[in-house]
Amino acid sequence: MAYRLTGNHDDAQDLVQExxxxxxxxxETYQPGSLEGWLSRITTNTFLDETRRRKRRPLxxxxxxxxxxxxxxxxxxxxxxAEALPDDVQEALRGLPPEYRSAVVLSDVVGLSYxxxxxxxxxxxxxxxxxxxxxxxxxxxxxxx
Amino acid sequence: MRSFNPPHLPDHLGDVLSGLLDGELAADQAQAARSHxxxxxxxxxxxxAVGQARTWLRALPPVEAPFGFYERxxxxxxxxxxxxxERRLSPFEARQxxxxxxxxxxxxxxxxxxxxxxxxxxxxxxxxxxxxxxTPRESPVSPSAPQVARAPGNSPSVATDVLSKLAPMGxxxxxxx
Numbered sequence: 290m291a292y293r294l295t296g297n298h299d300d301a302q303d304l305v306q307e308x309x310x311x312x313x314x315x316x317e318t319y320q321p322g323s324l325e326g327w328l329s330r331i332t333t334n335t336f337l338d339e340t341r342r343r344k345r346r347p348l349x350x351x352x353x354x355x356x357x358x359x360x361x362x363x364x365x366x367x368x369x370x371a372e373a374l375p376d377d378v379q380e381a382l383r384g385l386p387p388e389y390r391s392a393v394v395l396s397d398v399v400g401l402s403y404x405x406x407x408x409x410x411x412x413x414x415x416x417x418x419x420x421x422x423x424x425x426x427x428x429x430x431x432x433x434x
Numbered sequence: 435m436r437s438f439n440p441p442h443l444p445d446h447l448g449d450v451l452s453g454l455l456d457g458e459l460a461a462d463q464a465q466a467a468r469s470h471x472x473x474x475x476x477x478x479x480x481x482x483a484v485g486q487a488r489t490w491l492r493a494l495p496p497v498e499a500p501f502g503f504y505e506r507x508x509x510x511x512x513x514x515x516x517x518x519x520e521r522r523l524s525p526f527e528a529r530q531x532x533x534x535x536x537x538x539x540x541x542x543x544x545x546x547x548x549x550x551x552x553x554x555x556x557x558x559x560x561x562x563x564x565x566x567x568x569t570p571r572e573s574p575v576s577p578s579a580p581q582v583a584r585a586p587g588n589s590p591s592v593a594t595d596v597l598s599k600l601a602p603m604g605x606x607x608x609x610x611x
Contacts, residue, residue, distance in 0.1 A: 292497040302503060309507060378490045396456065397491035403458045418458065422449035422484060429487035 290329065293394045294336045296383030304339065308332050329399050330409035333391045340387045381431040389424035396421050447477045455485055 291301040291308070311331050319327060382390060388410075395406045396417075403417045410417065447467055453459045454467045471478050 293494065298500060301497075302500070305503075306507065375494050378494055382491070393491060397488055398494060403453075403456070414458075418453050419449045421456075422452035425452060425484040425487035425491070426480070428491070429483045432487070432490070433483075 290332055290394060290399055291336075293379070293382060293398045294332070294390060296379060304332065304336055307335050307339070311335060323405070325399070326401060326405050326409065329395055329401060329405075333395060333409050337387055337391060377432060378428070381428045384431060385424050385427055389420050389427065392417055392420035393424035393428070397425075446474065446480070447471070451477065451481045452484055452488075455481070455488055 291304040292298065295301045295304055308328070308331050312328070315331070382393070385393065391410060392406055395401045395409060396403075401409070403414045403421075406417045406421075407414045412420075447454075447470055450459065450463070450467050454464055459467060471481060
């Protein structure tokens with residue numbers, strides 16, 4: 290999940306370490322329930338916090354604007370193929386705005402329900418659905434360009 | 435027909451299509467959406483498009499941790515300190531009598547030990563969950579390593595080995611994408 294959100298191994302490892310610190314701090318207040326949902330929430334919020342923090346800095350490592358950072362086009366052969374290569378999908382995923390990327394990863398990579406995603410991101414279910422749909426549409430558009 | 439159309443797409447289903455794909459619509463909403471799809475080629479085409487993206491995303495293979503990553507995390511989760519009684523035992527004796535001493539431990543020590551155990555279990559579970567290890571998925575799209583190795587013209591060079599590119603600073607590769 291960390292790799293899918295960040296798009297590279299270095300940032301994914303940093304994210305996991307930060308998540309573990311937050312998990313350690315929050316473990317005593319953890320209420321028995323969905324451990325996966327709890328961890329997904331912490332991971333996503335840590336990722337979004339880091340994205341916002343980097344956004345304020347001149348060097349922006351996480352691409353936020355899909356129009357500004359366009360993943361390389363996979364070419365016509367991929368557009369014609371029924372399957373996309375994982376690296377191309379990951380690159381397209383990395384080009385999505387963080388809010389769309391988080392919703393799509395939580396839905397299609399982690400497998401959370403819309404309600405669980407809404408709880409994790411603190412947004413209504415309708416917003417979750419909209420972000421997932423737009424994220425998928427953007428990703429498909431990039432991969433078939 | 436009941437309308438589910440978002441304001442920016444007054445004549446089409448829009449994000450209801452993803453809700454339909456994910457089984458997140460109520461039965462009557464899903465039925466109405468299917469009825470709309472029967473007479474709307476534009477929405478049917480969009481359904482196929484987002485469905486394709488969804489399939490690609492769900493087919494992404496699990497990503498395993500780079501070599502040595504778990505070891506680097508270990509200092510963040512120190513092992514619980516042994517109790518005074520356990521310190522008096524040899525390692526062999528400690529292995530022989532762990533449960534009896536656990537029962538004899540005073541309540542505050544037992545609580546500490548339970549918390550330490552919870553922390554250790556939490557660390558392992560958190561790392562595995564966050565990294566996606568063991569997450570059930572569909573089959574990876576990429577060819578397996580043996581298939582790649584058998585392909586003509588493939589040699590184990592760093593330039594062509596996909597795995598080597600993922601290894602941080604020449605650390606031996608022991609993970610796959």
